[in-house]
Amino acid sequence: MRRLDHLFREGELTEEFFDSLEEALILGDVGVEAALKLIEQLRSETRRRKVRSAAEAREILVEEIAAMLSLQEEPPDPGGDPLVILMVGVNGSGKTTTAAKLAHRYRQEGRQVLLVAGDTFRAAAIEQLQIWAERAGAALIKQQPGSDPSAVFYDALHAARARGIDVVIGDTAGRLHTRVNLMEELKKIHRVISRVQPGAPHRVLLVIDATTGHNGIAQARYFNEAVPVTGLVLTKLDGTARGGIVVGIQEVLKVPVSYVGVGEKLDDLLPFNAADFARALLA
Amino acid sequence: MFANLAEKLQETLRKLRGKGKLSEKDVDLALREIRLALLEADVNFKVVKDFIAGVRERAVGEEVRQSLTPGQQVVKIVHDELTALMGRQQSKLNTAGSPGVIMLAGLQGSGKTTTAVKLALNLKRSGSSPLLVAADTYRPGAAEQLQVLADAAGLPCFRMEGAGPVKICQEAVRFAAREGHTPVILDTAGRLHLDAAMMEELKEIKAQLKPAEVLLVVDAMTGQDAVNAAASFHEALGLTGVILTKLDGDTRGGAALSVRAVTGCPIKFAGVGEKLDALEPFHPERMASRILGMGDVLTLIEKAEASFDQQKARELEKKLRRQEFTLDDFREQLQQLRKMGSLEEIMSLLPSAQLPKELRHLSVDEKQFKRIEAIILSMTPEERRRPSIINSSRRRRIARGSGTTVQDVNRLLAQYAQMQKLFKQMGQKGFKQLKKGKRRGGFPFF
Numbered sequence: 187m188r189r190l191d192h193l194f195r196e197g198e199l200t201e202e203f204f205d206s207l208e209e210a211l212i213l214g215d216v217g218v219e220a221a222l223k224l225i226e227q228l229r230s231e232t233r234r235r236k237v238r239s240a241a242e243a244r245e246i247l248v249e250e251i252a253a254m255l256s257l258q259e260e261p262p263d264p265g266g267d268p269l270v271i272l273m274v275g276v277n278g279s280g281k282t283t284t285a286a287k288l289a290h291r292y293r294q295e296g297r298q299v300l301l302v303a304g305d306t307f308r309a310a311a312i313e314q315l316q317i318w319a320e321r322a323g324a325a326l327i328k329q330q331p332g333s334d335p336s337a338v339f340y341d342a343l344h345a346a347r348a349r350g351i352d353v354v355i356g357d358t359a360g361r362l363h364t365r366v367n368l369m370e371e372l373k374k375i376h377r378v379i380s381r382v383q384p385g386a387p388h389r390v391l392l393v394i395d396a397t398t399g400h401n402g403i404a405q406a407r408y409f410n411e412a413v414p415v416t417g418l419v420l421t422k423l424d425g426t427a428r429g430g431i432v433v434g435i436q437e438v439l440k441v442p443v444s445y446v447g448v449g450e451k452l453d454d455l456l457p458f459n460a461a462d463f464a465r466a467l468l469a
Numbered sequence: 470m471f472a473n474l475a476e477k478l479q480e481t482l483r484k485l486r487g488k489g490k491l492s493e494k495d496v497d498l499a500l501r502e503i504r505l506a507l508l509e510a511d512v513n514f515k516v517v518k519d520f521i522a523g524v525r526e527r528a529v530g531e532e533v534r535q536s537l538t539p540g541q542q543v544v545k546i547v548h549d550e551l552t553a554l555m556g557r558q559q560s561k562l563n564t565a566g567s568p569g570v571i572m573l574a575g576l577q578g579s580g581k582t583t584t585a586v587k588l589a590l591n592l593k594r595s596g597s598s599p600l601l602v603a604a605d606t607y608r609p610g611a612a613e614q615l616q617v618l619a620d621a622a623g624l625p626c627f628r629m630e631g632a633g634p635v636k637i638c639q640e641a642v643r644f645a646a647r648e649g650h651t652p653v654i655l656d657t658a659g660r661l662h663l664d665a666a667m668m669e670e671l672k673e674i675k676a677q678l679k680p681a682e683v684l685l686v687v688d689a690m691t692g693q694d695a696v697n698a699a700a701s702f703h704e705a706l707g708l709t710g711v712i713l714t715k716l717d718g719d720t721r722g723g724a725a726l727s728v729r730a731v732t733g734c735p736i737k738f739a740g741v742g743e744k745l746d747a748l749e750p751f752h753p754e755r756m757a758s759r760i761l762g763m764g765d766v767l768t769l770i771e772k773a774e775a776s777f778d779q780q781k782a783r784e785l786e787k788k789l790r791r792q793e794f795t796l797d798d799f800r801e802q803l804q805q806l807r808k809m810g811s812l813e814e815i816m817s818l819l820p821s822a823q824l825p826k827e828l829r830h831l832s833v834d835e836k837q838f839k840r841i842e843a844i845i846l847s848m849t850p851e852e853r854r855r856p857s858i859i860n861s862s863r864r865r866r867i868a869r870g871s872g873t874t875v876q877d878v879n880r881l882l883a884q885y886a887q888m889q890k891l892f893k894q895m896g897q898k899g900f901k902q903l904k905k906g907k908r909r910g911g912f913p914f915f
Contacts, residue, residue, distance in 0.1 A: 209514055215692035218508045277715060277743075278578030278688065307743075309617035314610030331617075362718040367836070395578060399511030399692025401720040422577060425661045427694035450577075450607070 199232060203240055207247065207468070214467045215399055215427065217434025224250065224433075244468055251433060251464035257442035259417040262388035268300070268346045270354045270379060270386035273419075274372060274409055275393035277360030280421035282311060284393050284447055285357045286318030287455035293323050297352035302342040303328035304335045304375065307359040315357055322452055325351065335359065335371065336378040343382040356387070363408035376413045391444060393419045396429030406435040417444030420458070424448045428467050496528045499543065512723035513696045516554075516730045524550050554726055555753035560710060560735035562588075563681045564597065568645040569652035570678050574671055574706060575686035576698055577659030580714035582611060584686050584740055585656040586618040587748035588712070591738075592652065593624060600650035601626045602641040604634045604674070605658035615656055622745050625650065634658070635673050642678060655680070662701030675706055682709045684737065687728055689716040695724040696731045703732040713751065714740035725756065796853040796885060800845045803838055843871035844881050856882055 204225055211221035227250065232243050262269055271288065273281040282305065289299045301319045303326060305311035312328050319326040327342040339356060346354045358375065361368035379386050392415045394402050409415055420429045423446045432443050443458040500521050507517045527546045564571065571588070573581045582605070589599040601619045603626060605611035612628050619626035625648075627641040638655055645653045657674065660667035675683060683706050685699060702708060711732070713725050716739045725736055736751040845853065847870030852859055859867070859882065861875075868875045 212508060213514050213693045215511075215694070218505055276690070276718070278580055280578055308614070309621070310610040310614035312610075313613045314608070317609035362715065364717075364719045395688070395690075397576065397688070397691045397694045397698070399690060399695075399720075399723065400509055401511070401690040401718065402692075404719055422661075425576070425663060425694065426697040427692070431692065 199238060199240060199243060203243070204229060207244075210468055211430065211433075213428075214430035215397075215402075215434075216430035216467070217400055217403065217437070220434045220437045223437070248461065248464045248468060251467065252460040254433060254436050255443060255458075255460040255463060257436075257440060259389070259442045259444050262416075264385065264388055267383055267386070268343075268351050268354050269388050270343070270356070270383060271389040271391060272356045272358065272376070272379070272387040272413070273391050273393060274358055274413060274415070275360060276362055276395075276405055277308075279360065279393040279395045279398075280419075280447060281305070281360060281393045282314050282318065282357050283450070284391070284419050284421060284445075284455065285315065285355050286322050286324075287447065287452055288391075288445075289319070289324040289353075289355050290322040290452040291455060292353045292355075298350065299324040299353045299355060300342060300346050300349070300351040301326045302339055302354060302356040304338050304356045305359040306331055306333050306335050306338065311357070311359070318452075324355075325349070336375050339375055339379050340382055343379065343386070347383075363405050363412075369408065369412045372409075372412050389416045389444075390414060391417050391419050392441070393421055394429075394431065394435075396420050396423045396446075397425065397427040398429075398431050400431070400434070402431035403434050403438060406439050406441065410439055410441065415439075415441050417442050419443075419445045419447065419455075421447035424454075429463075430467055432463075433467075493529055496525065496543070500525055500528070503547065507723060507726075510721035510723035511690075511692045511695070511727075513693055513727035513730070516696070516727050519730075520550060520554060520726075551726075552754050555729055555756055556735045557753060558735075559750055559752050559754075560737050562592075562737060563709070564592070564652040565681045566651070566679075568600070568642060568650055570642065570655065570680035571652050571682045571684065572655045572657065572671075572675060572678065572680040573684050573686055573712075574657050574702060575659060576661065576688075577608075579659065579686045579688045580740060581605075581659060581686045582614050582656050583618065583743075583745075584712055584714055584738075584748070585615065585654050586622055586624065587740060587745055588738065589619070589624050589654050590622045590745050591748055593622075597652065598650050599624065600641065600645045600648075600653045602638060602653055602655045603628045604637050604641075604655050606632075606634055606637070607658040611656075611658065618745065627653075634670060635677055638674050638678050652681070662698045662705075668701070668705045671706055683707065684710045684712050685728070685732075685734070686712050686714060687724060689713050689722045689724055689739075690718065690720040691724040693727075695727045699728040700731050703734065708732055708734045710734050710737040712736070712738045712740065717741040717747070722756075729753075794889065796845050796848065796856060797850075799885060799888070800842055803841060840871070840873055840877060841881055844868075844873055844878055847871040856885060 207228070208221055208225045211224060212218060216224070224247065228243060228247050231246055237243050237246065264270070273285045275281050285301060289301055292299045299322070301315055301324045303312040303315045305315070306329065309331070312331060316326055316328065327338065327345055329338045329341070335358060342354060342356070358372065359368075361372065363369065376387065390413050392406060392409050394405065398405070406415070406418070418432060418435065418441055420432055420443055423429050429446075435441065445455050446458050448454045448456060503524070504517055504521050507520065508514065512520070524546055527550075528543050562571070563569075573585055575581050585601055589601050592599045601615055601624055603612035603615045616626045616628060627637070627644055629637045629640055632640070634657065641655075642653055645651060655674065655678070657671060658667070660671070662668065685702050685708050687695060687699065699711075711728055711734050713722070713736055716722055729736060736753070739749050739751045741747045741749055844867060847867045848859070852863065864875050864878050868878050
């Protein structure tokens with residue numbers, strides 16, 4: 187799908203060119219507000235720099251978007267303790283699969299990984315994570331379905347210290363950010379983790395489905411209010427969706443994109459590359 | 470916070486409403502706002518374009534120019550066109566066949582497995598004997614998930630280890646025919662519409678099983694890409710309908726419009742919560758009203774009627790008249806209210822424009838209900854009838870018994886006293902007035 191190429195070949199900076207760019211951004215789910223703002227900036231920037239060719243204008247926009255998305259996650263410092271990572275997000279965004287992929291990444295680096303089956307609500311979520319843990323070569327801490335997720339984390343953190351684990355990755359139940367009680371439950375998980383191990387969790391990764399529309403902005407805002415998010419994971423980027431909503435999220439919330447998910451296999455989790463992403467958005 | 474689509478349109482159209490005459494410029498201004506609002510609601514870019522063109526044509530035409538209230542007329546046109554886009558009629562499920570086969574398909578994480586069980590439970594409650602089929606052999610734990618949910622809902626679930634999806638579905642249909650189950654609901658694996666091999670598998674299932682319904686399960690939070698996925702699935706499978714999931718969040722649900730416009734298939738159900746009975750028939754007309762901020766009052770009334778016992782309501786009314794409303798009655802009212810769903814859910818159905826701003830984003834602690842119930846249940850029957858006998862030692866006992874504090878007990882008693890005062894004031898005359906309103910079947914607190 188190279189819908190914009192003809193525009194760049196034709197070369198002129200016409201109204202139609204700007205309109206089509208705006209359309210591309212909106213179709214890529216960048217968000218109306220962010221799209222209008224980006225195009226406005228591009229107009230004044232091309233005027234200021236006296237840019238004449240469309241290809242050049244595109245490069246400016248790519249750079250602008252890439253710059254917006256170039257934030258880096260602070261390198262976490264757990265001291266001598268295990269590194270603790272918490273996966274959060276709405277239902278069906280891909281938390282469990284991403285937790286497994288992340289475990290695999292750390293295993294490849296030779297680290298001892300413990301997965302925590304913190305989704306005690308969804309039927310068979312524990313079994314799902316167990317199968318992934320075996321495939322990734324990670325240990326697993328679980329309890330009965332329906333038990334208090336905070337208690338599972340309490341156990342897991344103690345077990346991690348006892349067993350000399352390097353990285354603890356916690357899966358949590360999917361929850362819509364508008365469900366007050368469920369968000370309270372998430373806060374409690376966070377509180378319990380930091381009580382057992384001060385400074386933890388070191389990374390809180392919000393998992394966002396690349397097909398998400400404007401609702402992604404609300405998701406980021408609410409989740410970040412409940413538990414300070416350190417990075418985003420953009421999943422299912424192997425489809426036709428461009429995941430532009432991370433640009434919209436960047437507008438309201440400065441949270442770096444840490445990884446992208448591009449498939450169903452364990453090694454289908456890649457570090458985020460802002461320039462590649464921006465280019466794909468405008469392809 | 471963003472204003473939602475309903476609020477935005479309301480705002481724009483309010484400006485139009487007052488006008489005696491509409492210039493083309495007025496209309497353009499309003500349409501610009503509507504366009505942005507629809508885009509922000511994630512309605513697909515091209516769908517919005519067509520929609521705006523359709524509304525514009527009618528808005529600058531005769532029917533508006535000749536109208537005495539052109540603003541109102543534009544509101545009506547927007548509402549009409551929105552409803553038309555969504556499909557006018559509520560579309561029923563086709564379960565024909567022996568056994569009838571219903572096939573669910575969709576992207577990963579759209580909610581197929583949960584929806585399959587919700588749908589089966591819905592069918593069971595209306596007298597069918599459905600069979601759930603675990604045809605997702607790819608995602609780890611998918612079959613277990615279906616099994617656990619099916620068990621919870623008291624539904625049969627067909628599983629087969631080591632076989633491919635097509636084989637599983639075929640065997641399941643044979644099993645259903647033998648055991649007298651119909652319809653058979655196939656929970657297929659989530660897949661990307663780009664994945665040719667996986668799409669081929671769905672085509673094969675469809676060719677072998679000849680389902681009466683091929684339903685696409687779509688996440689209501691989907692953005693612009695909804696049209697791509699829907700169009701591909703439709704092209705490959707010839708969809709017969711759509712189920713929208715996760716509509717209970719704050720998403721504006723523009724994907725519903727997009728998918729409908731691109732496939733022409735009706736949206737048959739909407740998932741509105743994590744509980745297994747949180748699946749509702751989709752009413753296009755009502756969804757349009759909801760988007761326009763006119764509220765979904767019809768659904769609310771239906772819910773109230775479904776969960777309220779008419780007989781009890783009449784008894785309650787008598788008691789109220791005689792001012793014999795006890796704490797037991799109070800508890801019963803709360804229980805009936807809770808049967809309608811969470812308060813947030815109920816609030817979302819009310820016309821947002823008529824609610825005070827603070828109430829629109831109200832979140833209610835459901836636990837509060839449980840606490841009140843616990844307090845009342847910790848009282849003796851005598852105390853419930855005559856709360857005036859509750860002295861401080863009784864209060865302490867009630868608080869201990871219900872796991873609350875004396876302050877909580879006091880608060881409840883104060884609320885109850887206030888309510889009694891209110892009823893006294895209303896007296897006979899007040900009741901008649903209340904009854905004349907659109908309230909049906911005893912609902913004294915609304």
